[in-house]
Amino acid sequence: MIKESLFAAEEREAKLDCLGDMLQVMEQHVDFKALAAEVDQVAPRRERGGRPPFPTELMVRALILQNLYGLSDEQMEYQVLDRLSFQRFLGLRRSSQIPDRTTFWTFRERLTVAKAGDALFEAVHRQLAQHGYIARGGHMMDASLVPVPRQHVTKEERQLIKQQAMPVGWKLAQRRQKDTEATWTQKQGKSTFGYKVSVSADRRYKLIRKVKVSTASEHDTLHLEDVLDHANTSRDLDGDKGYVDGSREHRLKARGWRVHIQHKAQKGKPLSACQERRNTRIARVRARVEHVFATLAQMGGKRLQCIGLDRATFQLTGKAATYNLRRLCSLRTCS
Template sequence: MIRESLFAAEEREAKLDRLGDVLREMEKHIDFKVLAAEIDRAAPRPSRARGGRPPFPTELMVRAFLLQNLYGLSDEQMEFQVLDRLSFQRFLGLRRSSQVPDRTTFWTFRERLTAAQAGDALFEAVNRQLARHGYIARGGQIVDASLVPVPRQHVTEEEGEQIKAQAMPADWKPAERRQRDVDATWTKKHGKSYFGYKLSVSADRRYKLIRKLKVSTASQNDTLHLEDVLDSANTGRDLYGDKGYVDGEREARLKSRGWRVHIQRKAEKGRPLSVCQKRRNTRIARVRARVEHVFATLDQMGGKLLRCIGLDRARFLLAGKAATYNLRRLCSLKACGVVAF
């Protein structure tokens, strides 16, 4: 027979703590009030001069945005999980409240931050939290890029030419225009076609934390982003990259600025790599593999597929995803006893 208890809720929470609630660990190390203040500075809360229901606190919404990124939840699933899941209710401070944000509230919050281009502000605020714990960029940096798919769209050749000319096809109805992503582009990788955007990051070698990022359309070449994501604050001057970043002129320019460039070499037609070059590539690959762990974790956090339309939304969501990764990584470093120095 199942035993009932007046203190069942408290007993379940106590058991959650014993089992280990990752969200509780985040609360120990992350100052969400500071993150909320940065968001309010970047995207001021809407005026209530005309009345209406007061918006939910910014801190609550920032926490909810973190949860969506951490678990890869849509707005509809987020609403359901907040209503159903004890750990979410506790993390959001809604354990005793009958007021819960709905799917429209989550969407409206993101749209306000996207319009204010607050993604960079959130990402930098998170990096300041990392610095407060002593995890500054050390040991050099690794640069890499990954394709971020969005739902595929099919247009006629004529419509495609108009989109390339930054014009909207005249025969598209208003509803269709709202649902068409005219910023995303097609590209090929290893013989497979992809439609979406590209995320380039610089991760520090010691802690595997994302220090800088850049988002572009998928068709842009990776090599164009290298200098944009260089982290000059890194205490090491070593730069690691794969064969896609080979550019003799740029390497010479970076070396003249004090960078120690470690870019893998690629063979050319009729000119295979020498034994020395192969050994060098292997040495670089051992270090460069650490950035692949970053992208693998992003995949685990619901994958990199975006539920949005347009480059501005993609930039904001990927900055939020990178910020969430850094917060998760901070908790992992703390749990593993990795000392910052």
């Protein structure tokens, strides 16, 4: 016989705490009011009458939930209505008002237009420093392709897009659904349409320190200097074969950087045994950055459902900030 209780909700919340609700751990270590204040400063709300908007802190929390679990706006609306841990995290346990899918989209667009992704990422970075997690041990560099839905265009239309022109035959509805900024690239014989995210993570804590988002066709090596973290306590820099550039390596070494980039074999010139051993030593160090991308993939960061470089930049930067918050919880729990 099923036992009923007037205190069933409280009993379930207590059991969630015993099982280890990561959202409650995040609640203990993250200052969401400070994040909301940063968002309001960079992307202030516009009062237009009608129903008052939901508090910025609630919406920042919702954005973190979306990034943490890789949820679309429709899925987010359903989960907030259905899921106890989400309601508790958002402070909506006993509320009759729940944000809908349009509310989530509107808030994200507000931040995207204001280019608030970098400000939010830096606000998270400051909280990491307050907890004592400053960048240590050197840099681990890597990049990953992020696909978006493929575009069906003719050869003539593709040529116009490359010239940054809009085909005359496209209706307004078509223009809204066509991503004219994403590009094609090939990696290991596989074609990908979308964008690329380059990151620098510190070796000590595996926290993302710098992020750069570009179209997929831009080469990894173009972004290495953009994601260097000059605040890191070490000048060591580890990267794979995609970052080979002799002139840049000499320039960085002249500035005091200790550059550890894997050697790349050329056609007809295989690597020597010494070079192979060096590549293995570097691989053992930079393998830790693969853990970062594996976690981002678990959070739904290996695919985007958006159109345009600005939206891709905001969503991937926000995903990196959320990864850092998740990593902070793991570090605090283990310490």
